[in-house]
Amino acid sequence: MGSASLIVLLIIAIAFAVVAVYIGRIFGTSSTNSVKGEPYECGIETKGETWVQFHIGYYLFALLFLVFDVEIVFLFPWATVIRELGVVALVEIFFFTLFLFLGLLYAYKKKALSWM
Amino acid sequence: MIIALLLILPLFASIFLFTGKTVQQSKNFALLASLAVFVISLVGGYELIVAPEKALFSNVDLESILGVNLLFKIDAISIIFVILTSLLVPIIIASTDKKEHRTPHFFALIMLMQTALIGVFAASDMILFYIFWELALIPIFFITARWGGENARKISIKFLIYTVVGSFFMLIAILYLYTLTPAPHSFSFDSFYQLKLSYSQQIPLFLAFFLAFAIKIPLFPFHSWQVETYNASPVQGSMLLAGIMLKMGLYGIVRFLLPLCSDVVANGSLIFLPLILFGVIYGAVIAISQPHLKKLIAFASLSHVGIIALGLLSNSRYGIEGGILQMFSHGVNVVGFFLCYYMIVKRTKTDKISELGGIASVAPRFATIFMIIVLANVALPLTNSFVGEFLILLGLFTYNKILAIIAGLTIILVAVYMLKMYQKIMFGEKKASTENFTDLTFSEIMLFVPIIIAIFAVGIYPSFVLQLLQSVVK
Amino acid sequence: MYAIITISIVAIIVLFFGAFGKKKMILPVIFVGLPLAFIVNLMGWNQSIHYFNEMYIDDNFTIAFNGLLLFIALLIFVFAPVYYKSVKRPLEDIYALILFSLVGGLMMTAFGNLVMLFLGIETLSLSLYLLAGSKKSDPRSNEAAMKYFLTGSFASGFLLFGIALLYGACGSFNLEDIKLYVIQNQANIPAMFSIGLLLMAVGLAFKVGAAPFHFWIPDVYEGSPTLITTYMATVGKVAAFAAFFRLINSSFGDVDFLWKTSLIVFAVATILIGNFAALYQDSVKRMMAYSGVAHAGYMLIAIIALKGNAAGVLLLYSVSYSIATITAFAVLMMVRKETGSFSIKSFNGLAKHNPTVAFAMTIAMLSLAGIPPLIGFSAKYQLFVSAIEQGQLPLVIIAIVGSMVSVYYYLRPVVAMYFTRSIESTPFEAAKLYKKQILFVALLLIILSFIPGLIINLI
Numbered sequence A: 001m002g003s004a005s006l007i008v009l010l011i012i013a014i015a016f017a018v019v020a021v022y023i024g025r026i027f028g029t030s031s032t033n034s035v036k037g038e039p040y041e042c043g044i045e046t047k048g049e050t051w052v053q054f055h056i057g058y059y060l061f062a063l064l065f066l067v068f069d070v071e072i073v074f075l076f077p078w079a080t081v082i083r084e085l086g087v088v089a090l091v092e093i094f095f096f097t098l099f100l101f102l103g104l105l106y107a108y109k110k111k112a113l114s115w116m
Numbered sequence B: 001m002i003i004a005l006l007l008i009l010p011l012f013a014s015i016f017l018f019t020g021k022t023v024q025q026s027k028n029f030a031l032l033a034s035l036a037v038f039v040i041s042l043v044g045g046y047e048l049i050v051a052p053e054k055a056l057f058s059n060v061d062l063e064s065i066l067g068v069n070l071l072f073k074i075d076a077i078s079i080i081f082v083i084l085t086s087l088l089v090p091i092i093i094a095s096t097d098k099k100e101h102r103t104p105h106f107f108a109l110i111m112l113m114q115t116a117l118i119g120v121f122a123a124s125d126m127i128l129f130y131i132f133w134e135l136a137l138i139p140i141f142f143i144t145a146r147w148g149g150e151n152a153r154k155i156s157i158k159f160l161i162y163t164v165v166g167s168f169f170m171l172i173a174i175l176y177l178y179t180l181t182p183a184p185h186s187f188s189f190d191s192f193y194q195l196k197l198s199y200s201q202q203i204p205l206f207l208a209f210f211l212a213f214a215i216k217i218p219l220f221p222f223h224s225w226q227v228e229t230y231n232a233s234p235v236q237g238s239m240l241l242a243g244i245m246l247k248m249g250l251y252g253i254v255r256f257l258l259p260l261c262s263d264v265v266a267n268g269s270l271i272f273l274p275l276i277l278f279g280v281i282y283g284a285v286i287a288i289s290q291p292h293l294k295k296l297i298a299f300a301s302l303s304h305v306g307i308i309a310l311g312l313l314s315n316s317r318y319g320i321e322g323g324i325l326q327m328f329s330h331g332v333n334v335v336g337f338f339l340c341y342y343m344i345v346k347r348t349k350t351d352k353i354s355e356l357g358g359i360a361s362v363a364p365r366f367a368t369i370f371m372i373i374v375l376a377n378v379a380l381p382l383t384n385s386f387v388g389e390f391l392i393l394l395g396l397f398t399y400n401k402i403l404a405i406i407a408g409l410t411i412i413l414v415a416v417y418m419l420k421m422y423q424k425i426m427f428g429e430k431k432a433s434t435e436n437f438t439d440l441t442f443s444e445i446m447l448f449v450p451i452i453i454a455i456f457a458v459g460i461y462p463s464f465v466l467q468l469l470q471s472v473v474k
Numbered sequence C: 001m002y003a004i005i006t007i008s009i010v011a012i013i014v015l016f017f018g019a020f021g022k023k024k025m026i027l028p029v030i031f032v033g034l035p036l037a038f039i040v041n042l043m044g045w046n047q048s049i050h051y052f053n054e055m056y057i058d059d060n061f062t063i064a065f066n067g068l069l070l071f072i073a074l075l076i077f078v079f080a081p082v083y084y085k086s087v088k089r090p091l092e093d094i095y096a097l098i099l100f101s102l103v104g105g106l107m108m109t110a111f112g113n114l115v116m117l118f119l120g121i122e123t124l125s126l127s128l129y130l131l132a133g134s135k136k137s138d139p140r141s142n143e144a145a146m147k148y149f150l151t152g153s154f155a156s157g158f159l160l161f162g163i164a165l166l167y168g169a170c171g172s173f174n175l176e177d178i179k180l181y182v183i184q185n186q187a188n189i190p191a192m193f194s195i196g197l198l199l200m201a202v203g204l205a206f207k208v209g210a211a212p213f214h215f216w217i218p219d220v221y222e223g224s225p226t227l228i229t230t231y232m233a234t235v236g237k238v239a240a241f242a243a244f245f246r247l248i249n250s251s252f253g254d255v256d257f258l259w260k261t262s263l264i265v266f267a268v269a270t271i272l273i274g275n276f277a278a279l280y281q282d283s284v285k286r287m288m289a290y291s292g293v294a295h296a297g298y299m300l301i302a303i304i305a306l307k308g309n310a311a312g313v314l315l316l317y318s319v320s321y322s323i324a325t326i327t328a329f330a331v332l333m334m335v336r337k338e339t340g341s342f343s344i345k346s347f348n349g350l351a352k353h354n355p356t357v358a359f360a361m362t363i364a365m366l367s368l369a370g371i372p373p374l375i376g377f378s379a380k381y382q383l384f385v386s387a388i389e390q391g392q393l394p395l396v397i398i399a400i401v402g403s404m405v406s407v408y409y410y411l412r413p414v415v416a417m418y419f420t421r422s423i424e425s426t427p428f429e430a431a432k433l434y435k436k437q438i439l440f441v442a443l444l445l446i447i448l449s450f451i452p453g454l455i456i457n458l459i
Helices: A002-027 A056-085 A087-109 B002-016 B021-051 B076-094 B106-123 B126-135 B137-147 B152-180 B189-193 B199-216 B224-232 B234-258 B262-288 B293-314 B316-347 B364-378 B384-397 B401-426 B442-460 B463-470 C004-021 C022-044 C060-083 C093-111 C114-132 C140-172 C175-184 C191-208 C214-224 C226-251 C253-279 C284-305 C311-339 C355-369 C375-389 C392-417 C432-448 C451-455
Strands: B056-060 B069-076 C049-051 C056-058
Touching: A002 C191, A002 C214, A002 C451, B002 B069, B021 B056, B021 B076, B021 B106, B021 B316, B021 B463, B021 C214, B056 B076, B069 B076, B069 B106, B069 B126, B069 C451, B076 B106, B076 B316, B076 B442, B076 B463, B106 B234, B106 B442, B126 B152, B126 B463, B126 C093, B137 B152, B137 B234, B137 C392, B152 B199, B152 C284, B152 C375, B152 C392, B189 B234, B189 C049, B189 C375, B199 B234, B199 B384, B224 B293, B234 B262, B234 B293, B234 B316, B262 B293, B262 B384, B293 B401, B316 B364, B316 B384, B316 B442, B316 B463, B364 B384, B364 B401, B364 B463, B384 B401, B384 B442, B401 C451, B442 C056, B463 C056, B463 C392, C004 C022, C004 C060, C004 C093, C004 C191, C022 C060, C022 C093, C049 C226, C056 C093, C056 C375, C060 C093, C060 C226, C060 C311, C060 C432, C093 C114, C114 C140, C114 C226, C114 C392, C140 C175, C140 C191, C140 C375, C175 C226, C175 C253, C191 C226, C191 C253, C191 C284, C214 C226, C214 C284, C226 C253, C226 C284, C226 C311, C253 C284, C253 C392, C284 C375, C284 C392, C311 C355, C311 C375, C311 C451, C355 C392, C355 C432, C375 C451
Parallel strands: none
Antiparallel strands: B056 B069, C049 C056
């Protein structure tokens, strides 16, 4: 019983992927023009090699952005219910931000914030 | 109390010896400890002779800590093997020569071995039995591999793997039996004996047990590790192996195969007895043509233990009694034989029979002692083997006459290779290697004294052992 | 619960001591913090407290396994300073990551909710991915990290999908609610439920390294720095097994027809593949990796047996496996430092110039092989007995055959150490203290061999 439905699921999954591709090819209208080859919605065309290496600093910044990103994600719902939850929630969010702050502090001490 | 002493004394001696500094001190200490164990085992034996119905019993309830039930019981069968072990170990320790490169660890391993062997014979709980059975392997493995001769490393690994594989079969059989015991399940021997096993349950059980014991003994098709291991081992290792360790397998037959699989033994004997018998003759015939003394002993031993197994499985009371008695005798005799071999090799540095000769004329004391041991191996009346082999053949005769006659023929073969060997080594022309053969010293003679006493004591007055057995063998 | 908080705080302190340049303080903090967490952990004994709406359950099972995990971690930190002695890079992040992953492990033994399980597994795994690649200059380490990350996240996907399907069927992540659902719908279990359970089993089998999902283990174990391999093979495996056991035990005990067959297949395949593959390894490290696979198979048997004292048996097996593995790896680290290779040849003649180390290795190998009277034997024996009581004799016979095979490869280092002469026989110059530490762990193994009953009856 269990395995039968698993097989059915598998077949449907494969069929879904295959069918979706070919339906597009059969029913879709296709056209070729120069605009289609350009990068999507990204301003001007690139010049030269696109596989260039970025400075590692960009990645660090992207990672650090996560700190604030997560903070905001949690702070918004917290802010809507803080009145009902009372002091406990206040203390807990204090710890939460404290940990995020520690992360930032660590990054700062490790000189991740300075652009070399 | 006695059981606790028998186990704890050698164990602590072993632990102490692992930290030993000088070889001589370690040897003396090990000798002292093993002699103490011997005395204790004699006390135990005395208690059993006084009241053979009873058994020495020890049950320490530590299962919640150890995970294993410490259940020991020494009955008449067990005590024979305990005494055999504690008699032979001091001899083996004392026989170690100063010139050999031994370390304190050597004696520690021997004492550890003794602990394990006594544990095997005294255990009354299957898992305990199995633990000691496996524990006995570790010291002999190291003794063989570290102090052995040529190729000792390879051979000891082969030996180890062979026997470990065999004992895993036993483990399967034990676990199978465990499932059959009524809940709450138990591993004690008594709960196994109370089982009423059907024929179809006995067959797989018999096969697993038989395989495990046949490898250990070893019986005919599983013997290929034996000769090599004897040959590669230092002589003390060979003595431990041939004198005591092989008896573990035979003891297993007495303890488990006979009571638990009695129907299969009764019905199937005609299938496996001829096989064992073939092994007996095979060993004897090869022994005749062996150029090396040590290999000759190995093949002779193969042949002898085969006869014991025949007796045990012959399904008759005489056969079983004779088999047990013969196990004791064989242990004593083979150690004596190895001692003689060791005396020769120590002096001449060779064990090639063709390079030896004329020793009797220069070493009369050695010649006498060697003669006694050879005759004991041939099973001459008044020596210990005679009683055992006689009973075995009697038992076999009541079971099947043809088998008994063929088995009887092997006695002639034994006489042939033994006497031929003795004649070649001891008489005739002196060779280069035996030119300066010195006779035994006093301390060397002392090694042989207990063996010769045991040979004649059992040979002349076997009934005190047989009386012990009668209460148990039923 | 408080152990988790303690370890987290210790990890952060370690991180900041490193960042603020107080490098000498790092190890003392760890050596105070871990025992402290151990004690704090023990304080909840026999109380069975539930935290956060049954997200986290602090019962005796949790405390016993968490105690073991903390103890293993402590042992690994004991060997860390020597291992990292010649490493120039800052170490605080490695130590902190080990501690963070330990937090994940502690959560995995205690979850009362599938979300918590996933959280624990991810905390453990994410740190381990990084640790596997922590030897940045070594391409093999990078390769290990990459492989581990890809397969591990794949497995997490399975696990998550399984959790989602289970939630779809039962409407709850809570183990108690799932159990209630199982009892009510025992007769007609929907397919969604069984598929979800199967997918979770597959995901966890990935994490514990059970065949046929073991293929990542050899490469990852071999490529990672040895100290991290030790950590993965012990803490990672024990935590995953505790989680696996808790999951099956607390929710799915009544529907064993759904998972038993697949787990038996996993166990048989794991035992056979692990043991037979280990036979052909020349590198001891890789051999230990396959041995880890084989032992995962044995530990699966404890989950299959489930009833009776299976939890105690699993604990005993975990103790015996992890302590022996740590000993073996500690010796391996030393051998590798001195000879520059993991191959079995580098063990040649070790007994001659380093008798204590050879002794420790021998004890570890014999225990792993399950030779009486060491703890490895009692663990296997109790495992087989508890499986046989549930009528799994054929499985046990296969497991015994596996053990037979394992004796051969576990003996190879022993033989090399004692009976093979080395080409050059210089005594290792490893610190005396390190040798003593190795000896200490081996003696611990011997002492534990005398109290398997105590460990089993603990929970």
